[in-house]
Amino acid sequence: MKETLKPGRYRHFKGNEYELLCVARHSETLEEMAVYRALYGDGGVWVRPADMWSEIVERDGVSVPRFSYVGE
Template identity: 70%
Template sequence: MEIKLGKYRHFKGNEYEVIGIARHSETLEEMVVYRALYGDAGIWVRPAEMWNETVERDGKAFQRFTYIDE
């Protein structure tokens, strides 16, 4: 699944902006580089595979991140 640059909503409600896709220097695993759109606007990385996961909470399934805007 392609990961677009732009705004996403985490299943817990916070919003983030994907600013790039990078590769881990040792494993070459694709990583999503993203910025929080709240608080101190920290920059984070997460494996692309995990970004696209479906998670379960309170017996319901959710996409971990849902694209909302460019």
């Protein structure tokens, strides 16, 4: 991951919002992981590789960030 992820609210490219709580490291691989919770439904807490959090995805032929920072 090239840049440090900033905690706060993010909008997923499909429209739902999430709160990035922190960036943690995988205990075996030391891979950076984004720890986040859904700001809808049951508010579940999830983790995914930080590189995946930051990647650009294609939707309807347009390249967009998977998660876009909304604010604190």
